[in-house]
Amino acid sequence: MSKKIITESDVESMAQDGVVEVLRGMIVTPLAREHASRNGIRLVYGGGTVPSSEDIPRDPDSGLKGPSNTALIQEVTEEVVRAISELPGPGEAVIPSYSPLAEGGTAAALDGARAEEPARAVVVATGLNKPGVAAALTTSISECGADIQDISQTIISDFFSMIFVVNLETETCQLTFKAFKDRVEESGRDAGSEVVVFHEAILRAMHRV
Amino acid sequence: MLYKPEEVKETLRMIEGEHLDIRTVTMGINMLGCPSKEPEAVADYIYARVVDNAGRLRTAAAEIEETYGIPIVNKRVSVTPMALVLEGAVPAAYTAAAAAMERAAKEVGVDYIAGYSALVHKGATPGDAILMRSLPEVLSVNERVCASMNLASSRAGINMEATAVMGRVISEVGHATDHASGCARLVVFANAPEDNPFIAGAMHGVGEPDVVINVGVSGPGVVLAAIERQRRLEGRMDFSILTETIKRMAFKITRAGELIGREVVARLGPPVQFGVVDLSLAPTPAKGDSVANILEAMGIERTGAPGSTAALFLLTDAVKKGGVMASSSVGGLSGAFIPVSEDAGMVDAVRLGAMTLDKLEALTSICSVGLDMVAVPGATPPETIAAIIADEMAIGVVNHKTTAVRLLPVPGFEAGDTVDLGGLLGELIVMDVKDFDVSGFIRLGGRIPAPLTGLRN
Structure with a gap:
């Protein structure tokens, strides 16, 4: 058109x-x-x-067009002033620190992975295979009161490798991560194998997206 | 199984055998609250702020090392650039502030404290000038204080006047300290980042919160081992497999770095906040923990040979891509700084003549390698040092990136000589500097204007 x-x-x-x-x-x-x-x-x-x-007719008082907003402005201003007076005064107010953790995404995932001590430990034992190695390790873990949640074991010729995922958050386990680590690593050495204990959080951070 | 045995073993291998560590946990502390300009009051304030906030840094880091089994190599402190804190004070306040930084660093047990710095990319204030003049004394009297100067930015251009001054200052510091070791604590920048955790260029920028923890991850050894393993296991390797391998490793390293950083923050509690993870692959003099060796694993006989620039581009780019996927808090330099003396492979390359000053400068154009920890003959004129700085600044300014220069003019040493600084600083081979007169250019003075690419608004 x-x-x-x-x-x-x-x-x-x-x-x-x-x-x-x-x-x-x-x-x-x-x-x-x-x-x-x-x-x-x-x-x-x-x-x-x-x-x-x-x-639109002009307001005879203000000379402005349209209905008068004066009363409305007055009302809103009073409400705002009332609300402000209830807030902490200058100096009392604390600016909440920005927390990326609250926003999800990577940061939240990492926060989830972060150790809330003692959480879970991963015990890796390697060495020459001989009778009693597994027993020695499981015994020392259970003596600590911790709960074995997962075990994986492989034997290649004369060598064995064993991985435990251990929950330290049980009612019976009163040890700190450090104490648990020292105790299990020592018992592994006594049984003639190389034992490394580390926190599960590091695995979760590295291998889980 | 909750985790595949391969995953557990890979992590174990990275930590136990391949030097996976956290290179630095650096606490940035705001000093702008300093209520006075009197030398004694300034010193007291700085000392108290550092000791109050960083007093538990070492203990917290040690606890975390134990729990996670990942070593935190360096615990360091950076402060607000001193020129901002001290503007208007008498010269004695500057030396008093440096002495307070030194004392506080000793008290909290950190080997370096950075932030004796000024930002002069457009011009110097009277305070900046006092700070620049005080550098030879401050760096020779103190052992832990690190200084940095921002001489150029993409928005302001290059302050050639300050560049000329710094050429002279670096030369003086070189002569005032044993084997120019004071110069290892003095770095000049173009586009200096405000949240860089790496010494000597660390500072606590004005846009930062009160107290912040920045983390520098490491892991050239891990990347190197992954490339070698890939080659061995798969038998085939092309550039896409290569970048993929590096990216995966960078992801894991970065995740570990951020985990540790957040854990440090959680242990220290408020007001400490988590800042950034710096993705720069940081080498150490230890065998197998070298960035140069990674390039060599790609098939370049010696770093510095043709192909090195392309290889380093591939490496830094892949590290950034992997790292950015892993963390939302990437910052700092994030661009493969290679302190020449701190990288065993680089030292070898210099010794064999593969790596030269010119090639280092070329490498700067694709990552922030800069001229970091480079020894030059002690007889190098201050104007030539200033001109070397100006070249690096130009690359940074045009490419909108951070470039840095940390030169050590070692008195009495000639090109090819070996200087051993010991410890983390490692061994330096004095590099050859072209012996031509450039003083006419440096004496022109003034400022080189910002490039067209700086006008982005």
């Missing part, structure tokens, strides 16, 4: 009682707009059904 352009001369010819009715699909050129305003011709948009800002 082609649009009708209203030019300067159109304004003059269309004006009735100083009003030009601009309907949908009409475009008023800037020059026409300027001419209208200079000659006191009002442009009424939408065939008079759409209110123009020109139609």
